[in-house]
Amino acid sequence: MTTLPDTQPLATQSTPVAPQGVFITFEGIDGAGKSSHIGALADAWRARGHTVTLTREPGGTPLAEKLRTLLLSDAMDPLSEALLMFAARRDHLTQVIEPALARGEVVISDRFTDATFAYQGGGRGFDWQVLQTLENWVQAQPDGGTRQPDLTLWFDLAPAVAAQRLAGARAPDKFESESAAFFSRVAAGYARRCASQPARFARIEADQPRDQVWADVLAAVRNHGCWQASPGQAA
Numbered sequence: 001m002t003t004l005p006d007t008q009p010l011a012t013q014s015t016p017v018a019p020q021g022v023f024i025t026f027e028g029i030d031g032a033g034k035s036s037h038i039g040a041l042a043d044a045w046r047a048r049g050h051t052v053t054l055t056r057e058p059g060g061t062p063l064a065e066k067l068r069t070l071l072l073s074d075a076m077d078p079l080s081e082a083l084l085m086f087a088a089r090r091d092h093l094t095q096v097i098e099p100a101l102a103r104g105e106v107v108i109s110d111r112f113t114d115a116t117f118a119y120q121g122g123g124r125g126f127d128w129q130v131l132q133t134l135e136n137w138v139q140a141q142p143d144g145g146t147r148q149p150d151l152t153l154w155f156d157l158a159p160a161v162a163a164q165r166l167a168g169a170r171a172p173d174k175f176e177s178e179s180a181a182f183f184s185r186v187a188a189g190y191a192r193r194c195a196s197q198p199a200r201f202a203r204i205e206a207d208q209p210r211d212q213v214w215a216d217v218l219a220a221v222r223n224h225g226c227w228q229a230s231p232g233q234a235a
């Protein structure tokens with residue numbers, strides 16, 4: 001595939017060399033434990049004097065939340081699903097994530113592009129290279145690079161354990177209603193993505209007591225040097 005000639009980089013060339021914030025994502029299959037810790041991590045950053053945007057995907061803007069509703073309820077072919085995911089992501093990046101990072105703030109997102117590779121790429125078997133092309137378009141940076149999280153906390157949990165945790169907890173959405181085999185492929189998709197970009201990934205053993213999971217989350221943030229980032233704010 002060729003590059004889109006009219007794709008605009010996410011920040012304009014006139015943007016000054018800004019203090020870059022910190023971008024942290026939570027990933028893992030449904031029921032892995034992401035939401036149980038994400039608020040506490042936001043609070044830990046705030047306690048250190050930082051401004052935090054806590055957000056999620058798909059979603060995070062009015063438009064992207066509308067797309068989320070469609071994505072989590074309506075059946076559609078895999079390409080439509082992938083395109084809507086990236087359309088929602090583009091809006092989320094331009095409206096929320098990039099502006100916050102340009103202000104030197106902390107952005108913590110419950111899922112981001114790794115989930116698209118895991119669910120659409122792994123779970124649905126959608127073409128990995130097409131996803132990479134979409135990623136490069138949607139997350140294009142002025143320097144020619146692709147926006148990626150500074151740290152991705154991957155909550156790795158066996159699908160059977162996750163299913164047990166979620167059983168009866170709430171009405172399953174479109175993805176949560178998928179088969180055990182689907183979630184095994186999703187987990188394999190996360191593992192593949194982690195192996196391809198190991199520097200930004202921290203694999204969290206999610207099959208541990210909550211206190212230990214939380215300790216591992218904090219250790220991962222510290223070990224990746226994230227507390228020192230975000231110049232201009234208290235470290």
Ligand SMILES: Nc1ncnc2c1ncn2[C@@H]1O[C@H](COP(=O)(O)OP(=O)(O)OP(=O)(O)O)[C@@H](O)[C@H]1O
Pocket residue numbers: 028029030031032033034035036037155165166169206207208209210213
């Ligand atoms: N370490 C843990 N041990 C046992 N149960 C846990 C643990 N962490 C979370 N849970 C429970 O597992 C369930 C799923 O947790 P949570 O909602 O945080 O997962 P999630 O990754 O955010 O899921 P989803 O992707 O569906 O939003 C909840 O009922 C939660 O209380």
Ligand SMILES: [Mg+2]
Pocket residue numbers: 034035036110
């Ligand atoms: Mg959750």
